[in-house]
Amino acid sequence: MDGPKGVTATFGYRLDVASVGGGTVVRSPNAAAYAPGTTVTLTPQPDAFHHFVGWSGDASGSQSPLAVTMDGNKSITATFAIDSYTLSVAVSGSGTVAKSPDQASYTYGTQVTLTPTPATGYHFTGWSGDTSTTANPLVLTMTRARSLTASFAIDSYTLSVTVSGSGTVAKSPNQASYTYGTVVTLTATPATGWHFVGWSGDATSSTNPLSLTMDGPKAVTAGFAINTYALTVTTNGLGTVAKSPDQASYNYGTVVTLTATPSAGTYFVSWGGDASGTTSPVTVTMDGPKGVTATFGYRLDVASVGGGTVVRSPNAAAYAPGTTVTLTPQPDAFHHFVGWSGDASGSQNPLAVTMDG
Numbered sequence: 001m002d003g004p005k006g007v008t009a010t011f012g013y014r015l016d017v018a019s020v021g022g023g024t025v026v027r028s029p030n031a032a033a034y035a036p037g038t039t040v041t042l043t044p045q046p047d048a049f050h051h052f053v054g055w056s057g058d059a060s061g062s063q064s065p066l067a068v069t070m071d072g073n074k075s076i077t078a079t080f081a082i083d084s085y086t087l088s089v090a091v092s093g094s095g096t097v098a099k100s101p102d103q104a105s106y107t108y109g110t111q112v113t114l115t116p117t118p119a120t121g122y123h124f125t126g127w128s129g130d131t132s133t134t135a136n137p138l139v140l141t142m143t144r145a146r147s148l149t150a151s152f153a154i155d156s157y158t159l160s161v162t163v164s165g166s167g168t169v170a171k172s173p174n175q176a177s178y179t180y181g182t183v184v185t186l187t188a189t190p191a192t193g194w195h196f197v198g199w200s201g202d203a204t205s206s207t208n209p210l211s212l213t214m215d216g217p218k219a220v221t222a223g224f225a226i227n228t229y230a231l232t233v234t235t236n237g238l239g240t241v242a243k244s245p246d247q248a249s250y251n252y253g254t255v256v257t258l259t260a261t262p263s264a265g266t267y268f269v270s271w272g273g274d275a276s277g278t279t280s281p282v283t284v285t286m287d288g289p290k291g292v293t294a295t296f297g298y299r300l301d302v303a304s305v306g307g308g309t310v311v312r313s314p315n316a317a318a319y320a321p322g323t324t325v326t327l328t329p330q331p332d333a334f335h336h337f338v339g340w341s342g343d344a345s346g347s348q349n350p351l352a353v354t355m356d357g
Helices: none
Strands: 015-020 023-028 039-046 050-057 066-069 074-082 087-092 095-100 111-118 122-129 138-141 146-154 159-164 167-172 183-190 194-201 210-213 218-226 231-236 239-244 255-262 267-273 282-285 290-297 308-313 324-331 351-354
Touching (some): 015 039, 023 074, 039 050, 095 146, 111 122, 111 146, 159 167, 167 218, 183 194, 183 218, 210 218, 239 290, 255 267, 255 290
Parallel strands (some): 015 074, 231 290
Antiparallel strands (some): 023 039, 050 074, 111 138, 122 146, 167 183, 194 218, 239 255, 255 282, 267 290, 308 324, 324 351
């Protein structure tokens, strides 16, 4: 004591501050106890990737900073929470995206697996938005709000058409490739002398035209076969016909040579049906089924004695069996017809002769 002294003892209140979650609280002023009426400012300091939620205890609300008037002992808790983010996933094209885990929001650091699944006839092409990649599945670490789009594209396929034989195939529509589900019409047209047999490969049918649904790459072969035809040869009279080549049927375009050979005492008369003329051999081109008749017959030799001639009707080198030939005598001037001899007799004028030998 070196003089008179005056001392004041101040008594006050404690302020206990706690924190829950990730963060701390800074008080200003910072003291073990506070005089009544002192205002203490509490400032929450969240850890990285956390945020301040609010006060509890002797304070409420989420004011930051918080002014506390010390009018008694206080106990205040600051609550912090880890940050959470939304993940928005959209789709372009036809398909779906599964999220695992599937939540409305995700806390910081959560790993989310996104698995795109294309619809039938589509394929996944990639991600756009916050991430550009083609990874499938895609693993995202949630460090912020994210927005992504999964893109799907429709599948496209080639249609290969080949031909076996002779003919063509028209495609409608005629394209280098076709998207999934496109219906393509294939029309087979055989070349002349050929016919369509059927489809093989990725289509097994004889339907023409054919409707083909493109649900994958396709390879189709159109089969054509050459037409074959029968050649029927008959004879009228006594004789034979040789065919060269001699076959049961002939491919389109084959040239067949027919040679007529009369029996003894008969003569080749003519061709009928799908061949004509009086010349042997004759050629027949097989462009369809054919029927040819070779007629063999008899000669009619007519002579005249005296002054005159004989007109025959019809006039031919040989006659088919049963043909009636009319012979009319034509006497020269100052002559007259007397009669017939040989294989005819009498003086009938004109004379009808039936060719039976």
